[in-house]
Amino acid sequence: MSIDLDLHEGVATITINRPESRNALDAEHYAGLSRAWTEVRDNPEIRVAVITGAGDKAFCAGADLKTWIGREQPLSEMWLTQKDQLLNRGLEVWKPVIAAINGVCVGGGTTLLLGTDLRVAVPEARFGLAEVKRGIIAANGGTQRIMRQLPHAIAMEMVLLGETMDAETALRWGFVNKVVPRDELMSAAQEMAARISANAPLAVQAAKELALRSYEMGLSEGLRMEQFVNRILSKSEDSGRAREAFAEKRKPEFKGD
8 A cells, every 4th residue: 555656757647556445545655645646746856647546446536435534633723734744735736647548436546636747548437526425625726716617517516416427528528638447547647648758848837837827818918928927937947948949950958947
């Protein structure tokens, strides 16, 4: 049982490795996942991350409720907002994250998914926010990001009914990018990651940050921010490498500086 991280050619693959519990997350595994996201954020060798679950049943069944419900937590923890930060709980990771959804993705698994950028799923995948059936709400972004990623009525159906959505429906609503056979899942996610990793790292991270901040900025502010960021990037070493490669009719080799 662990949170595994493997790094190969700029791509970090994170695996929630607890298949006997449908990759549900107890306190130990949440802390391990937090460390993995911090490594993705801080390690300059990582350009993109892929997250998946071990086994063929579940991507992540969310919080391990039998270890969380009734657990005594001091009120002071409400103000430890930077403790064990997660991708979907405020940690700023501007490197792209791809989810390879290998099965059931419910509760905290779906809120984790909402923090990712690109998503590939198997036909057997199921998505849901069933917290209301257990007397709680889908926290860590479950009631917030879902409204920005699905049409209003569809998002409210997930939040209020607590029922699941199948992979084809998720694809139809644009909740996932593609649905592929199980034996093609990781190759599809890794191929997407490799294509991102081949792009200029600083430009990729800037593009992601600007795109996400557009939810909170007005159009005029966003357009102005684009100008500033492009001016900065045009002075980068990678921008020079791109110009040289274009003139020489070859692919550039970006270094992230």
